[in-house]
Amino acid sequence: MRAKVLIRPKQGILDPQGKAVERALPALGFEGIHDVRVGRLVELETDDPAKLDSLCEKLLANPLIEDFEVVLEDEASPNGSGA
Amino acid sequence: MIGVLQFPGSCDERDALQACERVGEARLVWHEETDLAGLDGIVVPGGFSYGDYLRAGAIARFSPAMEAVARFAAEGGPVLGICNGFQVLCEAGLLPGALLPNEGLRFICRQVTLVAEDFGGPFGSGISAGQSLSIPVKHMSGRYFAPDERVDELESAGQVAFRYAAGENPNGSVRDIAGVTNEAGNVIGLMPHPEHAVDPLTGSADGLALFRALVRQPAAA
Numbered sequence: 630m631r632a633k634v635l636i637r638p639k640q641g642i643l644d645p646q647g648k649a650v651e652r653a654l655p656a657l658g659f660e661g662i663h664d665v666r667v668g669r670l671v672e673l674e675t676d677d678p679a680k681l682d683s684l685c686e687k688l689l690a691n692p693l694i695e696d697f698e699v700v701l702e703d704e705a706s707p708n709g710s711g712a
Numbered sequence: 713m714i715g716v717l718q719f720p721g722s723c724d725e726r727d728a729l730q731a732c733e734r735v736g737e738a739r740l741v742w743h744e745e746t747d748l749a750g751l752d753g754i755v756v757p758g759g760f761s762y763g764d765y766l767r768a769g770a771i772a773r774f775s776p777a778m779e780a781v782a783r784f785a786a787e788g789g790p791v792l793g794i795c796n797g798f799q800v801l802c803e804a805g806l807l808p809g810a811l812l813p814n815e816g817l818r819f820i821c822r823q824v825t826l827v828a829e830d831f832g833g834p835f836g837s838g839i840s841a842g843q844s845l846s847i848p849v850k851h852m853s854g855r856y857f858a859p860d861e862r863v864d865e866l867e868s869a870g871q872v873a874f875r876y877a878a879g880e881n882p883n884g885s886v887r888d889i890a891g892v893t894n895e896a897g898n899v900i901g902l903m904p905h906p907e908h909a910v911d912p913l914t915g916s917a918d919g920l921a922l923f924r925a926l927v928r929q930p931a932a933a
Contacts, residue, residue, distance in 0.1 A: 642812070643812075643815065643884065645813060645815055645884075646817065649817055688766070688770060688771075688774075689766070691767060691810055693810045693857075693858070693859075694810045694812060694857060
C-alpha cells in the first residue's frame with residue numbers, strides 16, 4: 630500500500646525556512662501570505678501500514694520537534710487535499 | 713585507550729583523534745564495530761554522518777557502533793559528542809533535547825566564548841563553574857532546543873554544561889545552551905569543537921579539558 634508521511638515543525642518552534650520563504654513572497658508580488666512553515670513529505674510503499682506510526686516515531690520524525698501525519702493512499706481524498 | 717567513532721561522512725575524527733592523543737592513547741572505531749572492550753572513553757565526532765539525510769544524526773544513531781556506545785554509556789563510560797556527535801547522541805536519546813537548523817539559516821564558522829556551568833560527572837570535574845573557554849563552532853544545525861519545562865529541569869538538575877557567553881549565541885539556541893550532559897553526567901554533548909582548540913598555536917588550548925575526562929583515572933580505579 631502506498632502511503633504519505635507529512636512531517637512538520639511543531640507549533641511554537643521557530644521555522645527559519647518558513648520565515649525566509651515568507652519574506653521572499655512580497656518581492657514576487659504575492660501579498661497576504663502569512664505563517665509559512667516548511668516541512669517534509671515522505672512517500673513510501675508498505676506491506677504493513679500498522680507499523681507506520683512506530684516507524685515515524687523512531688526515524689522519520691523526531692517527536693520532540695516535529696509532528697507527523699500518516700496518509701494512506703486509499704484514504705487520501707481524490708483532489709489531493711487529504712494531506 | 714579512547715575510541716573515536718568514524719561514520720561514513722564524519723570529517724572531524726582525525727582532529728578528534730589527535731586531540732585525544734595529547735592526553736592518552738586513542739584509536740578510530742569504524743561504525744560497524746560493536747566490540748568496545750578495552751576502551752575507557754568514547755568520542756562521537758563532528759561531520760555529516762550518513763550525509764545528514766533526513767535530520768542531522770538521525771541515521772547514524774542506528775549504526776551498530778552506536779548501539780555499543782549506548783551500552784557503554786549505560787555502564788557509566790564517559791562519552792563526548794561534538795557537533796554532529798552531539799546531534800547523534802540527542803537523536804539516540806542518550807542526551808536530552810534536539811538540534812534545529814540555525815536561526816539565521818547560515819553555516820556558521822567562528823571562534824566563540826563558552827561559559828561553563830556548575831555540572832558534575834567526569835567532564836565537570838576538570839572544569840570549574842564560570843570558567844570561560846574559547847572554542848570554535850562550525851555548524852548548520854546547532855540551535856539547541858528542548859521545551860521550556862524540560863530546560864527548567866535540565867537547569868535545576870545541573871545538566872546544562874556550557875552556554876554561549878552573553879551576546880555570542882550564534883544559532884538561536886534556547887537559553888544560550890551550547891552543551892548538555894545526561895542525568896548521570898557521563899555523557900556530554902556540545903556544538904562547539906574542543907578538538908579544534910587543543911594548541912595555543914591555533915588560538916586556544918581550552919578544549920583539552922574535555923578530552924582529559926576520557927582517560928582512565930588511575931586513582932579512581
